[in-house]
Amino acid sequence: MSTTTSLRGNETDRMALLTFKNGIRSDPLNALISWNNTVHFCMWNGVTCSYKHQRVTVLDLSGQNLVGSISPSIFNLTFLREMYLQENNFNGQISQQIGYLFRLRYLNMSFNSLEGEIPSNLSRCMDIQKIDVGNNILTRKIPVELSTLKNLQQLFLGYNFLRGSIPPSLGNLTSLTILFLRSNHLEGTIPYDLARIRSLEIISLSTNNLSDTFPSSLYNLSSLVELAVVENQLSGTLPIDLGISLPRIQIFVLGGNQFTGNFPISLSNASRLQAVELADNHFSGLVPEIFGSLKDLRSLVLSGNQFGIGKANDLSFITSMTNCSNLQSLMLQENRFGGIIPSSIAKLSTHLSWLELGKSPIFGSIPSDIGNLVNLQVLGIYETFIMGFIPSSIGKLHSLQILHISGNRLSGQIPPSVGNITQLNKLYLQGNNLQGSIPLTLGTYQNLLLLSLAENKLHGTIPKQVMGLPSLSIGLNLSGFSFTGPLPLEVGNLKHLAILDVSKNKLSGEIPSTLGNCESLIALYMDTNSFQGTIPPFFSNFKAIEFLGLSQNNFSGRIPTYLESAVLYWLRKSRMKPSSTTSIEGQHLKVSYAELFEATNRFSSANLIGVGSYGTVYKGILGREKNIVAVKSFIAECKALRNIRHRNLVKILTSCSSMNFGGDDFKALVFEYMPNGSLEKWLHPKVDEQHQLRILNFIERLNKAIDVASALDYLHHHCHTPIAHCDLKPSNILLDEEMNGHVGDFGLAKFHSGLIRNSSEDQSSTIGLKRTIGYIAPCNNFVSFFNLLIFK
Template structure:
């Protein structure tokens, strides 16, 4: 019952569904209070009520749902304090999301009971007081969001006991007043004073020979090169200045890359604006070379019909999807000025030697005036947003403003493409059928019919193995885990690529959701092996 237009309040009679394990009323228009009777659903495993108009306090009776592993009440109008019965529900092992409400008071000491929880989101509320040192008992906590509250005091030393402690530390740096402004990010230029000439780039790429060509885009070509003075392997994006809009694209990309730095964005070394040997204008961007090429080449056949040497496993695809989501989350929420990428697609996602993903090509990027869906005041709506057919948000085609919501749409399409292996521009998608609709219609029972067949090859190989063939239960468990994972992924892709921008997820939530999907898949496998 997610993403509909349900109105009114949640019936208290729902508390009679005592054998239900999954309840989702997210992304509707429900109002009123959360009925305390939901605490009677003793078998409830997951509860999604996010993105409604619910108000009032969180009922303490939800603490009676002793099987609950995941609870999401974010993006409502809930007020009052956080019940100790809820924050101390030890069964919560995936995440608890109470962000973007109007909750007040201090964080109860019972938070220390969340020893197995993976993610805790309390951001964008009115919580105050100090952070309990007992939170250090949450040993499995990997994602902690406390920003935009009124917390005071110092970071408890006990937090050092938590997993990737650095991630938690970053989250807690925003404890103070909401009016506190972020400091300017460092330049992404490895050496802002480094100069490189046309002659050096010409030599590094053997005169920009066709043998060094590794990619062609809307506004230029990319060449592999080796710098003569230090032997460093680089990628040189030469701008085609004869193409209309290329100079503006070069400036936009320079401006965007100058002030951003993230592990999942391409790393720029420097730029070159000079004259070539014929006296013509020459502009190029110099990047760190990413050896495994684009995601496009890993997902699809080459133009000559040859197959790729390697296949992407389920875990590799999950990791790539998380990497891309993390990059967009950074651009949308963590830059001093939010940035919309505007051209996300597989050919703009590069894979390094460890198969980590890096988002590139910021030639269409736009700076936004605030964390909303509007243009910057310094830009005009006459700026053409071309994007790429199949990935561009539908509102852009209707003259809609540039927004982070547009990137979310593109990500949703990309996510569906990663796991189905189908381009959104494929021959089958016509007469009103889109990749979004194709995936939506398959949920949930027919998901295995639409996913990339290569994802199932490993299972087939295992079934042909005599030893595995005798272990039918093990194969069935693995197939069930895979099905659960793929249903969740496809559902996320569909939720991101809905037509209405207001109905799409935010990238911060997408990142957490994708981590949960991956962790649930891996943890279920470990438990069943045991």
């Protein structure tokens, strides 16, 4: 190469980099501060050049929080071999000019906001070995052109919005070791052709819409280390020789599908196995005692199946797991396991952090040595026939965060040693036969968010140490006892509490004025007691209150004027109070498909009231109370809605996870019905609605904007994990009977622990649901909405 040609090439590279820099709108870490004319571009941050020709071979700007678009000029770096742009905030599309990088071997653009399609011209990069464009908002289909990349070893397209089917021609990628397509909208069958890729080590297809029978040919890929197809609609049975045909398998996860059959005994031959997850399928039969040889096993999740036959030795396989010295989680709930919990469970690995055995017909008692599992963080033994006492050794579980032993037949006193579990966040003891008084040691908790002791045989006075725990924010349920005396003044410490239930006791005296400090209350149940005096005026401070139970007491005087218009409303809604024998946080009474089928008049088109971004919405009349509800035939947004509460958010009443009459999975949410429909129809009424709707005046529009702003402020600043709605528009703002605005349709919501913090913080904490196409920052999103609403 001549010197003149080399210099011309150098100038091309320099200009390409400077044009790329011009497309950057924000550089909070000053990653590009060295990109100027004072030093040679080969010395710029993130740039590596070849020694001989001084041409750019590596561009690494990963994790710099850069905001902007990727200029097509960057693809003029024709000597580029490696490009790392992951973990930034790039948006816009990936240009087809990427095909000019014919020397490219490694491409990583993951964890950005890139949209549009995956460029088919990537097929020109014939030497490429790794493509990672995951965690973006890419749409459309997987280009079949990628099937020509014979040297491709790793393909990461997960956490996007890709649609269509998996191209069978991907079976031509004979060098591929990793195929990662999880969390998209892919549909159809898994191609049998993938079995031709004999080098495959990881297949991850979880959380898509894949259906039909899982191809048995994939079980013959002896190179497989990980097979993950969780949350699809796949069916089939597991081959008898599974552990022999997949000798290297470490991760085997099939949860949330429609698989049937028995647990394969041959898995004992897969000596490297680390995780088996078969939850929420239709597996049945006994679980074999094969785990003694699986010393690397870390997780066994069998919940939500039909394992067990209701006999005495159903759980005997647990004994074989005592050799699994690395075991961290064991989840066996919602099966048909009978018999007793073997005492050997207390000899499981001390690394065990999650143990769950609920909703099975097991009996006997909780093993007395359960406290040996000193690193447990979650212990759930609930809704069983377990009897006896709560072992005092449970106080040794100093790392425990959730203790869920409700709905059993436990008796005796609550052992004071429970107070030693100082890390406890949630304590569920409701629905047992516990006796005596509440131990004062429970008042030592500093991190407790929820305490439910309902429906036991406890008595005495409510300890002020427990009533005044300032950390309580989700719920305090002390209903259904024989508590006497006044409500302690320390109730005023519960400033952040959402639900307080002291109903069905023998409490007396006047309601303490300190209760007025609890301004975050959404539900307050004080009915069926002996409270006296007048209804206090400070109840008007409860701006978020939605459920108020005061009946069957000894109150006197007039109903306060601030309650006159709402008393009937609250009493009507109080009929939907959740059963005290169920969890008062994160769990709702479920309904069946048949009930919803009847409530919506067979999902009649006459009852169709809208189509959300992830499902159709029907009006229905549910239950004996004839409650008018809205039924949405999708449950993705339940994760976003189940733990958030605000007066300007649409409320979930219950959910359904069942099968329809055709035997197919059916999932739905049941919402509070909003009789005035969406804000969209008030701003843009159809011709046939013009005579029914009036024009919203300026003040009414402003009030709707305030309602939405209040909801967003709560989501962004006051949730445990901030949530971005990601699809804010008038059609997703629903109006109640009083024309109050409620934000709904959380199908695209995004959890983000760093959502509204400084942009230089780690962005890898983004979890959960996906972003909408064209999503903009929360503040700008609301500004756009506000302008539409006020200045339309």
